[in-house]
Protein backbone atom coordinates (compact mmCIF):
# COMPACT_ATOMS: atom_id res chain seq x y z
CA UNK A 1 0.00 0.00 0.00
CA UNK A 2 0.95 3.60 -0.54
CA UNK A 3 1.25 6.40 2.01
CA UNK A 4 -1.08 9.32 1.51
CA UNK A 5 -0.89 12.76 3.12
CA UNK A 6 -4.13 14.46 4.19
CA UNK A 7 -3.95 18.16 5.02
CA UNK A 8 -6.65 20.37 6.51
CA UNK A 9 -7.03 23.51 4.38
CA UNK A 10 -9.39 26.41 4.73
CA UNK A 11 -11.44 27.22 1.70
CA UNK A 12 -9.92 30.57 0.94
CA UNK A 13 -7.68 32.19 -1.65
CA UNK A 14 -4.16 30.84 -1.62
CA UNK A 15 -4.56 28.08 0.92
CA UNK A 16 -3.69 25.26 -1.52
CA UNK A 17 -0.78 27.34 -2.77
CA UNK A 18 0.59 27.60 0.75
CA UNK A 19 0.82 23.82 0.92
CA UNK A 20 2.42 23.38 -2.50
CA UNK A 21 4.78 26.27 -1.74
CA UNK A 22 6.12 24.43 1.28
CA UNK A 23 6.63 21.26 -0.80
CA UNK A 24 8.47 23.16 -3.50
CA UNK A 25 10.72 24.83 -0.98
CA UNK A 26 11.55 21.49 0.62
CA UNK A 27 12.04 19.76 -2.75
CA UNK A 28 9.26 17.25 -2.16
CA UNK A 29 7.70 15.84 -5.33
CA UNK A 30 3.98 15.69 -5.70
CA UNK A 31 2.75 12.51 -7.40
CA UNK A 32 -1.00 12.78 -7.01
CA UNK A 33 -3.30 15.40 -5.57
CA UNK A 34 -7.02 15.72 -4.93
CA UNK A 35 -9.19 18.25 -3.21
CA UNK A 36 -12.96 18.60 -2.94
CA UNK A 37 -15.06 21.67 -2.42
CA UNK A 38 -17.00 22.40 0.70
CA UNK A 39 -18.09 25.92 1.56
CA UNK A 40 -15.83 26.16 4.60
CA UNK A 41 -12.83 23.87 4.45
CA UNK A 42 -11.28 21.06 2.53
CA UNK A 43 -9.11 18.04 2.99
CA UNK A 44 -6.25 18.08 0.54
CA UNK A 45 -5.03 14.56 -0.25
CA UNK A 46 -1.65 13.96 -1.82
CA UNK A 47 0.81 11.24 -2.66
CA UNK A 48 4.39 12.51 -2.43
CA UNK A 49 7.79 10.93 -2.75
CA UNK A 50 8.76 11.59 0.90
CA UNK A 51 5.62 11.29 3.06
CA UNK A 52 7.31 11.35 6.51
CA UNK A 53 9.36 14.42 5.66
CA UNK A 54 6.30 16.01 4.09
CA UNK A 55 4.26 15.53 7.28
CA UNK A 56 7.07 16.91 9.38
CA UNK A 57 7.59 20.11 7.40
CA UNK A 58 3.88 20.80 6.99
CA UNK A 59 3.26 20.25 10.71
CA UNK A 60 6.07 22.63 11.50
CA UNK A 61 4.41 25.21 9.25
CA UNK A 62 1.24 24.88 11.33
CA UNK A 63 -0.82 22.52 9.17
CA UNK A 64 -2.82 19.63 10.56
CA UNK A 65 -1.53 16.59 8.69
CA UNK A 66 -2.28 12.89 8.74
CA UNK A 67 -0.56 10.00 6.99
CA UNK A 68 -2.82 7.12 5.99
CA UNK A 69 -2.65 4.18 3.62
CA UNK A 70 -4.24 4.04 0.19
CA UNK A 71 -4.20 1.56 -2.63
CA UNK A 72 -2.60 2.51 -5.93
CA UNK A 73 -3.80 0.50 -8.89
CA UNK A 74 -2.00 0.47 -12.22
CA UNK A 75 -4.37 0.59 -15.16
CA UNK A 76 -3.68 -0.71 -18.62
CA UNK A 77 -4.30 2.26 -20.90
CA UNK A 78 -7.40 1.02 -22.76
CA UNK A 79 -11.15 1.71 -22.63
CA UNK A 80 -13.13 0.05 -19.81
CA UNK A 81 -10.12 -0.60 -17.62
CA UNK A 82 -11.22 1.51 -14.63
CA UNK A 83 -14.71 0.03 -15.01
CA UNK A 84 -13.24 -3.45 -14.69
CA UNK A 85 -11.41 -2.52 -11.49
CA UNK A 86 -14.49 -0.91 -9.96
CA UNK A 87 -16.58 -4.00 -10.78
CA UNK A 88 -14.11 -6.22 -8.99
CA UNK A 89 -14.46 -3.97 -5.96
CA UNK A 90 -18.25 -3.84 -6.15
CA UNK A 91 -18.51 -7.60 -6.54
CA UNK A 92 -16.52 -7.98 -3.33
CA UNK A 93 -19.03 -5.63 -1.65
CA UNK A 94 -16.41 -3.05 -0.84
CA UNK A 95 -17.11 0.70 -0.75
CA UNK A 96 -14.82 3.27 -2.36
CA UNK A 97 -14.52 6.33 -0.13
CA UNK A 98 -12.64 8.36 -2.71
CA UNK A 99 -10.54 7.89 -5.80
CA UNK A 100 -8.10 10.12 -7.65
CA UNK A 101 -5.33 9.74 -10.17
CA UNK A 102 -1.61 10.37 -10.44
CA UNK A 103 -0.51 13.61 -12.05
CA UNK A 104 2.26 12.60 -14.46
CA UNK A 105 3.72 9.20 -15.06
CA UNK A 106 6.34 9.77 -17.78
CA UNK A 107 4.88 7.42 -20.40
CA UNK A 108 3.98 4.81 -17.82
CA UNK A 109 0.45 3.45 -17.38
CA UNK A 110 -2.03 5.58 -15.43
CA UNK A 111 -2.26 5.04 -11.65
CA UNK A 112 -5.43 5.42 -9.63
CA UNK A 113 -5.32 6.10 -5.88
CA UNK A 114 -8.19 4.62 -3.89
CA UNK A 115 -9.39 4.60 -0.34
CA UNK A 116 -11.88 1.90 0.60
CA UNK A 117 -13.69 0.83 3.73
CA UNK A 118 -11.69 -2.40 3.97
CA UNK A 119 -8.22 -1.79 2.61
CA UNK A 120 -6.76 -5.21 3.38
CA UNK A 121 -9.56 -7.05 1.65
CA UNK A 122 -9.45 -4.70 -1.35
CA UNK A 123 -5.73 -5.24 -1.69
CA UNK A 124 -6.22 -9.01 -1.74
CA UNK A 125 -9.25 -9.05 -4.08
CA UNK A 126 -7.65 -6.74 -6.62
CA UNK A 127 -4.46 -8.77 -6.71
CA UNK A 128 -6.43 -12.00 -7.06
CA UNK A 129 -8.22 -10.48 -10.07
CA UNK A 130 -4.91 -9.86 -11.77
CA UNK A 131 -5.00 -6.08 -11.27
CA UNK A 132 -1.63 -4.45 -10.69
CA UNK A 133 -1.55 -2.98 -7.19
CA UNK A 134 1.54 -0.97 -6.34
CA UNK A 135 3.18 -2.01 -3.08
CA UNK B 136 2.28 30.27 54.21
CA UNK B 137 0.12 33.25 55.17
CA UNK B 138 1.80 36.64 54.88
CA UNK B 139 -0.26 38.88 57.20
CA UNK B 140 -2.16 38.27 60.43
CA UNK B 141 -5.01 40.38 58.99
CA UNK B 142 -5.80 37.45 56.70
CA UNK B 143 -6.84 35.22 59.61
CA UNK B 144 -8.91 37.53 61.84
CA UNK B 145 -12.34 36.60 63.10
CA UNK B 146 -15.33 38.08 61.27
CA UNK B 147 -15.94 40.44 64.24
CA UNK B 148 -12.34 41.66 64.17
CA UNK B 149 -12.41 42.22 60.41
CA UNK B 150 -15.67 44.14 60.66
CA UNK B 151 -14.34 46.35 63.47
CA UNK B 152 -11.38 47.36 61.30
CA UNK B 153 -13.65 47.89 58.31
CA UNK B 154 -16.12 50.10 60.16
CA UNK B 155 -13.44 52.33 61.68
CA UNK B 156 -11.73 52.76 58.33
CA UNK B 157 -14.97 53.27 56.44
CA UNK B 158 -16.05 56.09 58.77
CA UNK B 159 -12.68 57.79 58.39
CA UNK B 160 -12.65 57.40 54.59
CA UNK B 161 -16.16 58.75 54.13
CA UNK B 162 -15.36 61.73 56.33
CA UNK B 163 -12.21 62.42 54.32
CA UNK B 164 -13.80 62.23 50.88
CA UNK B 165 -16.68 64.41 52.04
CA UNK B 166 -14.22 67.01 53.19
CA UNK B 167 -11.62 66.80 50.44
CA UNK B 168 -13.33 65.66 47.23
CA UNK B 169 -16.04 67.97 45.88
CA UNK B 170 -17.42 65.31 43.53
CA UNK B 171 -18.11 62.95 46.46
CA UNK B 172 -19.53 65.74 48.61
CA UNK B 173 -21.90 66.76 45.80
CA UNK B 174 -23.12 63.17 45.35
CA UNK B 175 -23.72 62.73 49.09
CA UNK B 176 -25.39 66.10 49.49
CA UNK B 177 -27.72 65.24 46.66
CA UNK B 178 -29.23 62.40 48.73
CA UNK B 179 -28.88 64.22 52.04
CA UNK B 180 -26.18 61.92 53.33
CA UNK B 181 -23.57 63.11 55.83
CA UNK B 182 -20.45 61.26 56.99
CA UNK B 183 -21.96 60.83 60.46
CA UNK B 184 -24.80 58.79 58.93
CA UNK B 185 -22.35 55.94 58.54
CA UNK B 186 -22.66 54.19 61.90
CA UNK B 187 -22.47 50.53 60.89
CA UNK B 188 -21.27 48.50 57.91
CA UNK B 189 -24.92 48.13 56.93
CA UNK B 190 -24.94 51.87 56.21
CA UNK B 191 -22.48 51.35 53.36
CA UNK B 192 -25.29 50.50 50.97
CA UNK B 193 -26.76 53.98 51.45
CA UNK B 194 -23.70 55.62 49.90
CA UNK B 195 -23.72 56.54 46.20
CA UNK B 196 -21.82 54.42 43.69
CA UNK B 197 -18.66 55.54 41.93
CA UNK B 198 -18.38 54.61 38.25
CA UNK B 199 -15.74 54.78 35.53
CA UNK B 200 -17.36 57.93 34.17
CA UNK B 201 -16.62 59.75 37.44
CA UNK B 202 -12.91 59.24 36.75
CA UNK B 203 -13.25 60.60 33.22
CA UNK B 204 -15.38 63.57 34.27
CA UNK B 205 -12.80 64.49 36.89
CA UNK B 206 -9.76 63.88 34.68
CA UNK B 207 -6.98 63.99 35.67
CA UNK B 208 -6.89 64.70 39.44
CA UNK B 209 -10.41 65.76 40.37
CA UNK B 210 -11.13 62.74 42.57
CA UNK B 211 -7.85 62.98 44.49
CA UNK B 212 -7.98 63.69 48.23
CA UNK B 213 -4.40 64.90 48.57
CA UNK B 214 -2.44 67.70 46.86
CA UNK B 215 -0.45 66.54 43.87
CA UNK B 216 2.83 67.15 45.72
CA UNK B 217 2.08 64.23 48.02
CA UNK B 218 1.90 61.74 45.17
CA UNK B 219 4.89 59.48 44.60
CA UNK B 220 3.39 57.60 41.65
CA UNK B 221 0.81 58.09 38.92
CA UNK B 222 -0.67 55.35 36.75
CA UNK B 223 -3.33 55.46 34.08
CA UNK B 224 -5.40 52.96 32.21
CA UNK B 225 -6.18 53.87 28.65
CA UNK B 226 -9.74 53.01 27.93
CA UNK B 227 -10.78 52.32 24.36
CA UNK B 228 -13.00 55.38 24.45
CA UNK B 229 -12.61 58.78 26.05
CA UNK B 230 -9.99 60.00 28.47
CA UNK B 231 -7.72 57.63 30.39
CA UNK B 232 -8.45 56.80 34.02
CA UNK B 233 -5.75 58.42 36.15
CA UNK B 234 -4.82 57.04 39.56
CA UNK B 235 -2.21 58.17 42.07
CA UNK B 236 -0.42 56.91 45.17
CA UNK B 237 1.09 58.56 48.22
CA UNK B 238 4.06 56.96 49.92
CA UNK B 239 1.70 55.19 52.35
CA UNK B 240 -0.49 54.05 49.46
CA UNK B 241 2.55 52.49 47.81
CA UNK B 242 3.39 50.65 51.01
CA UNK B 243 -0.16 49.40 51.40
CA UNK B 244 -0.40 48.39 47.73
CA UNK B 245 2.89 46.54 47.87
CA UNK B 246 1.85 44.65 51.03
CA UNK B 247 -1.42 43.62 49.42
CA UNK B 248 0.35 42.26 46.36
CA UNK B 249 2.86 40.39 48.52
CA UNK B 250 -0.03 38.69 50.33
CA UNK B 251 -1.46 37.58 47.01
CA UNK B 252 1.85 36.33 45.68
CA UNK B 253 2.27 34.26 48.86
CA UNK B 254 -1.30 32.93 48.48
CA UNK B 255 -0.27 31.67 45.03
CA UNK B 256 2.74 29.84 46.46
CA UNK B 257 5.50 32.40 45.91
CA UNK B 258 8.50 32.52 48.27
CA UNK B 259 11.63 34.63 48.55
CA UNK B 260 13.49 31.89 46.66
CA UNK B 261 11.55 32.42 43.45
CA UNK B 262 12.88 33.97 40.27
CA UNK B 263 9.88 35.92 39.01
CA UNK B 264 9.55 36.94 35.39
CA UNK B 265 7.02 39.70 34.89
CA UNK B 266 5.54 39.47 31.41
CA UNK B 267 2.92 42.16 31.88
CA UNK B 268 3.50 45.27 29.81
CA UNK B 269 5.29 47.91 31.89
CA UNK B 270 4.31 51.56 31.59
CA UNK B 271 1.19 53.30 32.80
CA UNK B 272 -0.64 50.00 33.39
CA UNK B 273 -0.66 49.08 37.11
CA UNK B 274 -0.26 45.33 36.64
CA UNK B 275 3.45 45.08 35.96
CA UNK B 276 4.76 47.46 38.60
CA UNK B 277 2.22 46.23 41.14
CA UNK B 278 3.46 42.65 40.92
CA UNK B 279 7.02 43.91 40.60
CA UNK B 280 6.97 45.75 43.96
CA UNK B 281 4.97 43.03 45.70
CA UNK B 282 7.35 40.27 44.67
CA UNK B 283 10.42 42.35 45.46
CA UNK B 284 8.94 43.05 48.90
CA UNK B 285 8.66 39.29 49.39
CA UNK B 286 12.32 38.92 48.52
CA UNK B 287 11.91 37.13 45.21
CA UNK B 288 14.28 37.88 42.33
CA UNK B 289 12.32 40.02 39.91
CA UNK B 290 13.00 40.08 36.15
CA UNK B 291 11.00 42.90 34.52
CA UNK B 292 10.94 41.44 31.01
CA UNK B 293 7.60 43.14 30.15
CA UNK B 294 5.39 41.69 27.41
CA UNK B 295 6.25 40.92 23.81
CA UNK B 296 9.28 39.44 22.10
CA UNK B 297 8.28 35.98 23.24
CA UNK B 298 11.39 34.21 21.96
CA UNK B 299 13.59 36.45 24.06
CA UNK B 300 11.28 35.92 27.04
CA UNK B 301 11.93 32.20 26.66
CA UNK B 302 15.65 32.70 26.42
CA UNK B 303 15.66 34.60 29.75
CA UNK B 304 13.29 32.08 31.25
CA UNK B 305 15.69 29.30 30.45
CA UNK B 306 18.94 31.08 31.22
CA UNK B 307 17.78 32.75 34.46
CA UNK B 308 16.01 29.63 35.69
CA UNK B 309 12.70 31.49 36.08
CA UNK B 310 10.42 29.70 38.59
CA UNK B 311 7.49 32.11 38.66
CA UNK B 312 5.61 33.59 35.73
CA UNK B 313 3.45 36.71 35.88
CA UNK B 314 1.32 37.23 32.76
CA UNK B 315 -2.20 37.36 31.42
CA UNK B 316 -3.46 33.78 31.06
CA UNK B 317 -3.68 34.14 27.28
CA UNK B 318 -0.11 35.36 27.04
CA UNK B 319 1.07 32.50 29.29
CA UNK B 320 -0.58 30.03 26.91
CA UNK B 321 1.01 31.82 23.98
CA UNK B 322 4.48 31.67 25.56
CA UNK B 323 3.97 27.93 26.09
CA UNK B 324 3.00 27.46 22.44
CA UNK B 325 5.96 29.45 21.16
CA UNK B 326 8.25 27.42 23.42
CA UNK B 327 7.01 24.22 21.80
CA UNK B 328 7.52 25.67 18.32
CA UNK B 329 11.09 26.47 19.31
CA UNK B 330 11.60 22.89 20.45
CA UNK B 331 11.48 23.78 24.16
CA UNK B 332 9.25 21.61 26.35
CA UNK B 333 8.13 23.95 29.17
CA UNK B 334 7.59 20.94 31.45
CA UNK B 335 11.11 19.58 31.12
CA UNK B 336 13.32 22.34 29.82
CA UNK B 337 12.03 25.19 32.01
CA UNK B 338 11.74 25.56 35.78
CA UNK B 339 8.53 27.58 35.91
CA UNK B 340 6.40 26.07 38.69
CA UNK B 341 4.23 29.03 39.73
CA UNK B 342 1.94 31.10 37.55
CA UNK B 343 0.40 34.26 38.99
CA UNK B 344 -2.10 35.27 36.35
CA UNK B 345 -4.19 38.39 36.05
CA UNK B 346 -5.16 41.27 33.81
CA UNK B 347 -8.02 39.19 32.45
CA UNK B 348 -10.12 36.38 33.86
CA UNK B 349 -8.92 32.79 33.66
CA UNK B 350 -11.59 30.12 33.18
CA UNK B 351 -11.23 26.59 34.56
CA UNK B 352 -10.61 25.03 31.13
CA UNK B 353 -7.90 27.64 30.56
CA UNK B 354 -6.31 26.51 33.82
CA UNK B 355 -6.40 22.91 32.57
CA UNK B 356 -4.78 24.07 29.35
CA UNK B 357 -2.10 25.74 31.48
CA UNK B 358 -1.34 22.45 33.29
CA UNK B 359 -1.09 20.68 29.93
CA UNK B 360 1.42 23.17 28.58
CA UNK B 361 3.43 24.02 31.70
CA UNK B 362 3.12 20.82 33.71
CA UNK B 363 0.59 19.22 36.06
CA UNK B 364 2.57 20.34 39.11
CA UNK B 365 2.45 24.03 38.23
CA UNK B 366 0.73 26.22 40.85
CA UNK B 367 -1.73 28.07 38.65
CA UNK B 368 -3.59 30.90 40.37
CA UNK B 369 -5.18 34.11 39.32
CA UNK B 370 -5.53 37.38 41.13
CA UNK B 371 -7.77 40.35 40.82
CA UNK B 372 -7.59 44.09 40.90
CA UNK B 373 -8.06 47.16 38.77
CA UNK B 374 -6.26 50.45 38.64
CA UNK B 375 -9.28 52.42 39.95
CA UNK B 376 -9.16 50.35 43.14
CA UNK B 377 -5.38 50.11 43.50
CA UNK B 378 -4.14 47.81 40.71
CA UNK B 379 -3.45 44.15 41.41
CA UNK B 380 -3.75 43.19 45.07
CA UNK B 381 -7.47 43.40 45.77
CA UNK B 382 -7.90 39.63 45.87
CA UNK B 383 -6.21 36.43 44.80
CA UNK B 384 -6.63 32.69 44.73
CA UNK B 385 -4.99 30.55 47.38
CA UNK B 386 -3.73 27.08 46.49
CA UNK B 387 -7.10 25.55 47.47
CA UNK B 388 -8.43 27.13 44.24
CA UNK B 389 -11.85 27.96 45.62
CA UNK B 390 -12.20 31.63 44.79
CA UNK B 391 -10.09 34.72 45.42
CA UNK B 392 -9.49 35.93 48.99
CA UNK B 393 -10.24 39.64 49.31
CA UNK B 394 -7.83 41.69 51.43
CA UNK B 395 -10.75 42.74 53.58
CA UNK B 396 -8.91 45.05 55.94
CA UNK B 397 -8.36 47.29 52.90
CA UNK B 398 -11.34 46.56 50.63
CA UNK B 399 -15.02 45.88 51.27
CA UNK B 400 -16.71 43.88 48.52
CA UNK B 401 -20.46 43.93 47.83
CA UNK B 402 -22.51 42.19 45.17
CA UNK B 403 -25.33 44.15 43.58
CA UNK B 404 -28.02 43.55 41.02
CA UNK B 405 -26.51 45.32 37.98
CA UNK B 406 -29.89 46.62 36.88
CA UNK B 407 -31.48 47.84 40.15
CA UNK B 408 -28.28 48.57 42.10
CA UNK B 409 -29.76 46.66 45.06
CA UNK B 410 -27.27 44.80 47.32
CA UNK B 411 -27.71 41.02 46.99
CA UNK B 412 -27.38 38.53 49.88
CA UNK B 413 -24.10 36.58 50.29
CA UNK B 414 -23.77 33.75 47.78
CA UNK B 415 -25.79 35.41 45.04
CA UNK B 416 -24.28 36.28 41.72
CA UNK B 417 -24.15 39.85 40.51
CA UNK B 418 -21.91 42.83 39.86
CA UNK B 419 -18.97 43.29 42.20
CA UNK B 420 -18.75 46.65 43.98
CA UNK B 421 -15.64 47.55 45.97
CA UNK B 422 -14.95 50.23 48.57
CA UNK B 423 -11.30 51.08 49.27
CA UNK B 424 -10.67 51.62 52.96
CA UNK B 425 -7.01 52.55 53.22
CA UNK B 426 -6.15 54.82 50.33
CA UNK B 427 -4.92 58.33 50.95
CA UNK B 428 -4.52 59.74 47.44
CA UNK B 429 -7.60 58.31 45.79
CA UNK B 430 -10.19 56.87 48.16
CA UNK B 431 -12.94 55.16 46.18
CA UNK B 432 -16.38 54.51 47.59
CA UNK B 433 -18.54 51.74 46.17
CA UNK B 434 -16.83 51.40 42.81
CA UNK B 435 -18.89 49.47 40.26
CA UNK B 436 -16.37 47.05 38.75
CA UNK B 437 -18.77 45.67 36.08
CA UNK B 438 -17.32 42.25 36.91
CA UNK B 439 -19.75 39.44 37.66
CA UNK B 440 -18.97 37.34 40.75
CA UNK B 441 -20.39 36.17 44.08
CA UNK B 442 -19.05 36.22 47.63
CA UNK B 443 -18.36 33.21 49.85
CA UNK B 444 -17.85 33.85 53.58
CA UNK B 445 -17.28 30.21 54.62
CA UNK B 446 -13.77 29.73 56.08
CA UNK B 447 -11.19 28.33 53.68
CA UNK B 448 -9.06 25.22 54.16
CA UNK B 449 -5.94 27.33 53.64
CA UNK B 450 -6.48 28.97 57.04
CA UNK B 451 -7.49 32.39 55.79
CA UNK B 452 -10.76 33.81 57.09
CA UNK B 453 -11.15 36.54 54.48
CA UNK B 454 -14.15 36.41 52.17
CA UNK B 455 -13.60 34.76 48.79
CA UNK B 456 -14.99 36.10 45.54
CA UNK B 457 -15.82 33.49 42.95
CA UNK B 458 -13.74 33.61 39.79
CA UNK B 459 -15.32 36.12 37.46
CA UNK B 460 -18.02 34.86 35.18
CA UNK B 461 -17.90 37.72 32.73
CA UNK B 462 -18.32 41.47 32.68
CA UNK B 463 -21.63 43.19 32.66
CA UNK B 464 -20.14 45.19 29.74
CA UNK B 465 -19.05 42.17 27.70
CA UNK B 466 -22.48 40.69 27.81
CA UNK B 467 -23.76 40.25 24.29
CA UNK B 468 -27.45 40.27 23.61
CA UNK B 469 -28.03 37.94 20.68
CA UNK B 470 -31.58 37.46 19.49
CA UNK B 471 -32.67 38.66 22.90
CA UNK B 472 -30.55 36.11 24.78
CA UNK B 473 -27.85 37.26 27.23
CA UNK B 474 -24.54 35.68 26.28
CA UNK B 475 -21.24 35.99 28.14
CA UNK B 476 -18.18 35.19 25.98
CA UNK B 477 -16.84 33.21 28.95
CA UNK B 478 -19.74 30.76 28.59
CA UNK B 479 -18.66 30.11 25.01
CA UNK B 480 -15.05 29.75 26.10
CA UNK B 481 -15.95 27.14 28.73
CA UNK B 482 -17.64 25.04 26.05
CA UNK B 483 -14.87 25.40 23.47
CA UNK B 484 -12.09 24.57 25.91
CA UNK B 485 -13.93 21.35 26.69
CA UNK B 486 -13.58 20.16 23.08
CA UNK B 487 -10.28 18.26 22.75
CA UNK B 488 -10.19 18.35 18.93
CA UNK B 489 -9.70 22.12 18.80
CA UNK B 490 -7.18 24.59 20.24
CA UNK B 491 -7.79 27.09 23.07
CA UNK B 492 -8.08 30.20 20.91
CA UNK B 493 -11.32 31.39 19.37
CA UNK B 494 -13.02 34.37 17.78
CA UNK B 495 -16.67 35.33 18.01
CA UNK B 496 -18.19 37.35 15.19
CA UNK B 497 -21.63 38.78 15.76
CA UNK B 498 -23.49 40.27 12.82
CA UNK B 499 -26.98 41.06 11.67
CA UNK B 500 -28.36 39.56 8.47
CA UNK B 501 -31.90 40.26 7.31
CA UNK B 502 -32.66 41.86 10.70
CA UNK B 503 -31.57 38.71 12.53
CA UNK B 504 -28.54 38.46 14.79
CA UNK B 505 -25.99 35.87 13.71
CA UNK B 506 -23.05 34.48 15.62
CA UNK B 507 -20.09 32.76 14.04
CA UNK B 508 -17.34 31.21 16.11
CA UNK B 509 -13.95 30.47 14.59
CA UNK B 510 -11.96 27.73 16.25
CA UNK B 511 -8.61 26.23 15.41
CA UNK B 512 -8.83 22.63 14.27
CA UNK B 513 -5.93 20.58 15.66
CA UNK B 514 -6.86 16.88 15.59
CA UNK B 515 -5.27 15.06 12.63
CA UNK B 516 -7.18 11.83 13.29
CA UNK B 517 -10.33 13.47 11.89
CA UNK B 518 -8.75 13.97 8.47
CA UNK B 519 -9.99 10.57 7.25
CA UNK B 520 -13.24 11.95 6.01
CA UNK B 521 -15.41 15.01 5.66
CA UNK B 522 -18.02 13.21 7.71
CA UNK B 523 -15.76 13.27 10.77
CA UNK B 524 -15.03 16.98 10.37
CA UNK B 525 -18.70 17.69 9.84
CA UNK B 526 -19.54 15.69 12.97
CA UNK B 527 -17.07 17.78 14.98
CA UNK B 528 -18.73 21.00 13.83
CA UNK B 529 -22.11 19.59 14.70
CA UNK B 530 -21.04 18.45 18.15
CA UNK B 531 -19.58 21.89 19.02
CA UNK B 532 -22.78 23.48 17.77
CA UNK B 533 -25.00 21.31 19.89
CA UNK B 534 -22.86 21.76 23.02
CA UNK B 535 -23.14 25.53 22.58
CA UNK B 536 -26.84 25.26 22.02
CA UNK B 537 -27.25 23.49 25.36
CA UNK B 538 -25.32 26.20 27.24
CA UNK B 539 -26.49 29.31 25.39
CA UNK B 540 -29.85 28.24 24.03
CA UNK B 541 -28.70 29.69 20.71
CA UNK B 542 -27.49 28.45 17.35
CA UNK B 543 -24.01 29.50 16.35
CA UNK B 544 -22.16 28.81 13.11
CA UNK B 545 -18.86 27.04 13.70
CA UNK B 546 -15.94 27.63 11.37
CA UNK B 547 -12.92 25.37 11.64
CA UNK B 548 -9.74 27.22 10.77
CA UNK B 549 -6.10 26.17 10.55
CA UNK B 550 -4.01 26.02 13.74
CA UNK B 551 -2.27 29.25 14.71
CA UNK B 552 -4.34 31.22 12.20
CA UNK B 553 -6.34 33.19 14.78
CA UNK B 554 -4.82 36.31 16.27
CA UNK B 555 -2.82 35.92 19.50
CA UNK B 556 -2.92 38.58 22.18
CA UNK B 557 -0.15 39.62 24.51
CA UNK B 558 -2.40 41.76 26.69
CA UNK B 559 -6.13 41.44 27.12
CA UNK B 560 -7.54 39.15 24.45
CA UNK B 561 -10.13 40.64 22.13
CA UNK B 562 -12.28 37.68 21.18
CA UNK B 563 -15.49 39.36 20.10
CA UNK B 564 -16.15 41.36 16.95
CA UNK B 565 -19.61 42.87 16.92
CA UNK B 566 -20.40 44.07 13.41
CA UNK B 567 -23.99 44.99 14.22
CA UNK B 568 -23.32 48.61 15.08
CA UNK B 569 -20.63 49.28 12.51
Ligand SMILES: [Zn+2]
Pocket residue numbers: 385386387392447448449450451
Ligand atom coordinates in the same frame (compact mmCIF):
# COMPACT_ATOMS: atom_id res chain seq x y z
ZN1 LIG C 1 -7.89 29.91 50.91
